[in-house]
Amino acid sequence: MGERRRAAESGGTMLAFLGVLAFSGSLPGTVYAMEGFDPWLVAIGRAAVAGAVALVCLKAAGLPALPPRAHWRAYGLISLGVVFGFPVFSGLALHLGASTAHGAVVIGLLPAATAVCAVLMAGERPRPVFWAASGAGALVITVFTFTRTETTAAWPDLLLVGALLSAAVGYTVGGRLARHTPGWQVVSYALVLSLPVTVPVSAVLAAVTPITPTPPALAGFAYVALISMFLGFIPWYAGLARGGIARAGQTQLTQPLLTLVWAWFLMGERYGPATVAAALAVLVCVAVTQRART
Template sequence: MRKPLNSTTDGWLCGLAGVLIFSGSLPATRVAVLGLAPLFVTGARAAIAGALAALLLALFRAARPERGEIVPLIVVALGVVVGFPLLTALALRHVSSAHAIVFIGLLPLATAIFGVLRAGERPQPAFWIFSALGSAAVVAFAVRHGVDASPIGDALMLGAIVVCGLGYAEGARLSRRLGGWQVICWALVISLPVMVPLAWWTQPAAFDTVSAAAWWGLAYVSLFSMLIGFVFWYRGLALGGIAGVGQLQLLQPFFGFVLAALVLHETVPPEMIGATAAVIACVAGARRFGRASPVAAVVPRA
């Protein structure tokens, strides 16, 4: 018999593993779209991950979603399989990955809001104060350094954050019944009828003209960002609470900046580091003074 899900250290560790994996998403996407069309990257990553997901579901004979779970799974697919990858791929045509990573600081607040709206969580008032302060630090940085430079890129990133927060919260809510890896796998399979034709129609005219780096970037976002990372992330959100574990996303800009500097040789100005330090301090305060209410124990279906 499976152990009931509850708020434990395991949830935070799984969440941290997911954040570490996701930290490479924007740098890898940036590398991929330098040699491949954003629409192709979006379709191909979902098609590759979807094929692997279908194989996993068949091998483990996963239970099929119930009728009432189909619409929520479609919401997850629209948010994290289609919306976030597409909007970030388009945004990275206008801004650097280091710049885009700063917007990830808004994800904890977006995820927490949708956690309240969709999962019924009720964090304490202090939680919202620190979350809002952290988000304000990110927005202040974006207004000062990004909006004037590329309004289109920043608007696309803001849209990506909204749809991703919804997809995270909806997926975490479903994970308490279906299980984390089953949720992302079913969402990917649902997306296949759209994403496979998209990848086919937008494929490059000549594959041999695409750099190896672009293919490696596509491989990373297909295998890790689109599938493996979500296995850890949804489990972490389901075990530790959407609002609470979601605050770990404020560590993602820091890890992402390091990767952007090491892999892409992008310059990370002191202001970016300062903004990241501010939001990390805010999430620390949110954890100390605004702990979310505990998550009800449930057992995922076999």
Template sequence: MTALASPPPARLDDASRGLLLGALGVFIFALSIPMTRLAGGTAAAPQLDPLFVALGRAALAGLLSAAYLWLSGASRPRREQWAPLAWTAAGVVFGWPLLLGYAVRHVDAVHASVISGVLPLATAAMAALVLRQRPSLGFWACALAGLGLVIAFAWWRGAAGFQWADGLLLGAVLSASAGYVGGARLSAQMPPQQVICWVLVLSLPITLPVAALTWPAQPIAWSAWGGFLYVSLFSMWLGFFAWYRALAIGGTLRVSQVQVIQPFLSMLLAVPVLGERLDAMTLVFALAVIAMVWLGKRMPVETRP
């Protein structure tokens, strides 16, 4: 008797694979804020210097990137691509990690996660300015509402006053949004996974010497080194591989929707990683910010002629 042939296993389509990879990238990035605080410690119990965490992670990822580019036989960027690479580096290698690292020395990761929740809207607004897009009034209303929510949250958590760390966090958001837009433009001109690698290699003449000069002289807890390795290998490097690949195969508009949940994941992960407490009012603010981001990303955006 002839056995019935089993059907071939079902394969995920590009859209589904893109969403899965996008979710993986978002999960990796969501751990960045808790792991940055773990690496740097607090003002009362400092660990690694935030300058070392920020530029040391880029130096380690830059060395790995140089090896990857060499082994993969990547072509050198064209002359006109070096300026966008430098712009991207200013945002994602220097601005975001430095400002975030100093901020989370003074506010907890849950707090920082709520403030950074407006990053998708800030990125969309930056893209509108740089890429000559015309967002609808509904988008700008959602963007202003989201900004108003994080300002209100910062005021409430600061006991009717702002903390200077909140200004650093908003600066970090602006830096990251500029870097993301620069990276997105370059991803249309070269393989997406090479963008972050060239950005990191371009930054090595600064990041490597600074990392060496700020290498800790005092003993550091193993948990802090673990946080540093995470932000070096995953947040600064491998997370971009998953994220850019997801955008390429699943479509930017569809996959980028997954990023809406990133601040919520960051808050949830800060509880087991750092032992922080998630109170009801913080959760309400976070959900309100997420709702504004979700609405804003659904608003129409036109490209200017």
């Protein structure tokens, strides 16, 4: 039984990391998308596009368009957290001056916030060594990112905190539902339930805001709509369900460093030995959290 559980946890960790890999391009993708689209249109429009794709997938699988009514409250929380909260707060923070690297502070603190939510909302009880490693990883990412970027104004930082809290709640509730519902259905139902809001709001925003559909802007919008908002959540929720929300969620400690890699590859940012040292430190912290049993 112990071997079977460890295999499930390891598989969950790998699935969660695939989700993190997909999410790591979200901030650069948002920056590119906002070069041609209004920030509000990027935040809400991506959910409208992803919701339409999710609806098609549900119908193609012969499933109802709406989840069981008993779970509507849970899916509503997921929608508020990851369909509306995180995209809106993070997009506005970037629009108001937060850099891509500075926004990575949110991701650095998110695994710890998700672990706290897993305790409060999903009944998980990680061991003290888990908390020590999780806190150390969050500290490494926070210190590293702040030493690499200029301090932004108060409003972007407050918006980033809002994005952090929104995502932590959405991840926890979604991971809990994914214990008995496939991950792709969890994110699909959350997106479809949001369509009555996202579609009309997106239509109005598209009509009243300037649009410059350059290839980079379209590529960025397509990425955040199809990958960040939909495809990335499929392995992510499955990984949280199999590996434990708190435990598998710690793989997201690697996301800020992956985001910096995207920023280097796409935006020409350059990094030195400090980046390598931070990457190694984070990998050690993630390894410790994965060995800590719940």
